[in-house]
């Protein structure tokens with residue numbers, strides 16, 4: 001029996017989303033249905049809606065930070081049963097490809113194939129609109145909905161006693177941000193760090209840097225409200241780039257630049273700024289997602305003379321399943337903040353308001369409760 005769901009659907013890039021009644025086909029082998037309790041809205045959902053990834057097929061349901069309760073399981077699902085509490089991760093690492101076998105689960109080539117096709121890992125599409133037409137699954141999760149069909153590898157069972165709405169944002173903002181600091185860049189104790197862009201991911205880079213024991217953590221943004229929030233997560237210095245030149249400000253604080261600069265806005269200008277803020281021998285980590293077809297300009301001679309390292313960052317270089325549980329334990333121990341990341345809750349019908357608030361810098365993370 002198909003399952004009835006409500007979902008935010010992107011039908012045309014650049015236009016407001018509509019919330020539609022959709023049907024979910026029965027879960028196949030290794031798939032299950034989750035009733036969503038909460039779903040975080042990530043900047044990449046906004047970028048998708050704005051048409052930054054024109055190769056991703058539409059119509060599509062965005063969303064990839066969902067948490068909820070398993071209400072149905074397909075055959076061969078052994079790890080989960082009805083009633084289990086779960087949250088989504090957006091790489092269904094296959095555990096069999098070369099990347100997975102070498103421990104780089106976030107680079108799994110089979111999970112990536114499903115993400116590029118905007119399908120489930122099986123290659124199938126299981127969302128139908130009222131006319132029976134297929135709708136795609138963003139990052140195989142399509143979590144901005146009341147119910148979702150997902151592969152069991154796209155969810156993690158919540159074994160600790162933590163409210164479901166708190167864990168929704170673990171699956172992207174925390175894994176990506178904290179992972180960027182701890183795993184991609186490998187921030188060292190006593191070092192200096194600059195973070196450009198204080199959304200859900202940027203705040204988590206700051207708390208990752210704090211967990212790593214960085215001495216100076218410089219938060220850079222255009223909004224004073226976000227800069228003030230950053231102090232809670234561990235920022236030691238604040239720079240409002242709307243009022244002062246961030247390169248000058250960072251030089252004043254550090255002398256010759258930071259050991260680690262992170263870009264978390266998805267703008268090429270900020271990426272080039274991150275390079276500029278980094279001292280000789282430092283590491284530049286590009287976490288934000290710029291639209292396709294845009295290049296970064298790096299001065300070649302300077303790169304040679306300064307021996308800086310430029311790193312891409314995909315999903316915080318994390319082992320999503322393992323790291324998510326590790327971060328949950330840190331949350332339980334009071335060392336990692338989750339509650340403070342969610343600035344506001346919305347109804348699913350308010351999805352366009354979430355996007356507007358994100359663009360206007362009013363929230364760190366908005367969470368939709370269908």
Ligand SMILES: [Zn+2]
Nearest residue numbers: 042044172173
């Ligand atoms: Zn995300």
Ligand SMILES: [Zn+2]
Nearest residue numbers: 094097100108
């Ligand atoms: Zn794999």
